[in-house]
Amino acid sequence: MSDTVSSDKLLREFAPQIEETGKLGKLWIAFLIAVLLLGVFALYWQVSRGHIVTGMRDNVVWGVYIVNFIFFMGISYAGALISGALHLFHAGWRKPIIRMAEFITIISLLIGPVFIMLCIGRLDRLPNLILFGRIQSPITWDVIAISTDIIGCILFLYLALLRDLGKMRDFTELKVPKWKKNLYKTLALGYTGTEEQQIRLKKATDIMAGMVIAIAIIVYSVLAWIFSVTLQPGWHSTIFGPYFVIAAVYSGTGVLIVAMYFFRRVYHLEEYITIKHFVNVGVIMLVLAAFFGYFTFSEYLTKWYGSEKNDEQLIKILFDDYYLMFIFSNYIGVLVPLIVVGFRKLRTINNITIAAFIVIVALWFNRYLIVVPTLESPYLPIQDARAAWANYSATWVEWSLTAAGVAMFCLLFTLASKIIPIVQVSDLKEEPKETGDIYLK
């Protein structure tokens, strides 16, 4: 019964973050809500005045909304692949961080699709996607894939939560309002940890861990195909599927490390989340950085070397108009994690977190460089004196909604950590030993 004791000890320790919110915490939440309200105002502005208030025009028809969409879908990978893969590989050290990874997945999966809706001219006609849906269109693939992904990830997170929910229901010392207690009771679905329940839960989690990895790869490939099925120079590329998948997990690990850093500081988890976790996730990030750099390099090398007329034009725009952004996202964003994690001396928690933060920003710009410059260099030259038609620059409406998206992410993350401990409390050792891995049978 030592397991139960240890989880009770853990629960007692995490009780304060669930029971009350400090002054700073309240201020933080108020700030996030303020940013969200700015986003709501920007949305009202866009809906009432039309899409003319954005920086998008007939040539650059997709802007930062689509960039944000790809970005949030990308970080949703943190949970799906990292948590799923670590679960299947029985990585013992994963326990304190997988809950965070899973939260990142669900929350970003809920925010991502909102951005594609902001980009749609007639939101009132969204039902047409089902009423007149055409399976030939990659957007339909995307609708199917993303909704499957959301359901799969929620199931996976829920299965991973079940044991903790049971613990919290049974933990009588917790001083929380009645609705929270009832919530735990309902959500725990009568899980008491009998042997049969444990075996079933293990099997279900194993299956879902495999599924979310597969679904996540499909979702991100489909998203890449939206671009690569078109004939646009810069998009029409065969490696876009795997490239996007790698970029997604890469940005996901970045967000996971930053989340680890902040929760460790704010909730005083120094005892549980240690340098070991930062280095371990850091090494995953390093491997992904190498892959990402490799894909980016082959993508642009082949374009530049062959220098077909339109590819040449695109490369010229990238190196003339977007020089700093290109260097930052495709050089610094790759080299910094390689160096920081690669050299033992540089591997400190602060350094790894800074590298992770650079990765997140670099990956956002990487998506920007994929979406916007291509649309600025179509086959037929843009001959339009109106500056907005030739070059895209996002307006305050788009930036406000982007900020609101980030704020929404932080807010949901904070609120989730107020309901469920951010670190898994039930011990991993509770997993029944006798049921082998279903994938090894």
Place this chain on the structure above:
Amino acid sequence: MENKKKDDKNSRRNFLKLGILAGAGTVATGALIATGHNSGESGEKIKVLTTSGEVMEVDKNFLVLPPVGIKESHEGIPGRKFVMVIDLAKCKNARKCVEECQKGHNLPKGEEFMKVYLMQDSEKTAPYWFPKPCYHCDNPQCVSVCPVGATYKRSDGIVLIDNERCIGCKFCMTGCPYSTRVFAWKPDESYEIDQPYSPEKSVPGVEGTVSKCDFCPDLAREGKLPYCASACPMGVIYFGDIDEDVVTNGTETYKFSELIRDRSGYRYLENLGTRPNVYYLPPVDRQFPVERGLDGLDEEIKKNYDNTPYVKNLKDKEAK
């Protein structure tokens, strides 16, 4: 087609009118002939085909075309396969095609279905004016990627948009390699005309949806040329039927295959495999020097060409 001469040598003159009426006749001959209301006869007789297969002569003024509903506009004009030929040797950027098209489709200022580019294929080659409508491709990327079937390919080759179904995702705009499509970014006064919407007319426009050149199927049903073709003072734009192998700009009529053969017609960006239905005749033996196209343009429009290598060169020379 209005100013046709009595020239019996070419019996294809009436091809559009007769063909279309024959086609429409099988659908709704009854509706074609309105009795009574029209006052007086014009004296011009037009042959129509009745449902029983007889050819009948009716006065022009007694002909009323039925309004084309959403369903018919999805199907296309039976027995037709439209094609356009643009003679680059004759274009001097008079922009009448653009203006008439904008008027005809009730487009807001700055929104153009027909665009005229100042092209120069490479540094040493000669610049030329390049009118660009929608190519109504036989392998249209825009149609493939539309998630709701709001843009569709018809039996007569025309690619249309149903603005009452379009969700405005703009995927077709990124799918089209020819920058043909325009988006209605804001509510516009010109969209508020009192007229039932038809995809064949693209009028009235709908905010938050995509639109583009439609080959004027409403005019084709009446046996008329598209706005751009009939407006062009140089007769640059020929319109016709690829199955009947004939194109006309209103004054001259050619066998399509012979015109393409004799003048080395080509399609723009053939390598993309979209199979356009718009052909170009190369700008050889030009009737006007290219700089004539810059004369008399509105300052606003002239600025559009400021960034082209040709205009930049001109300005450099002037500065010296």
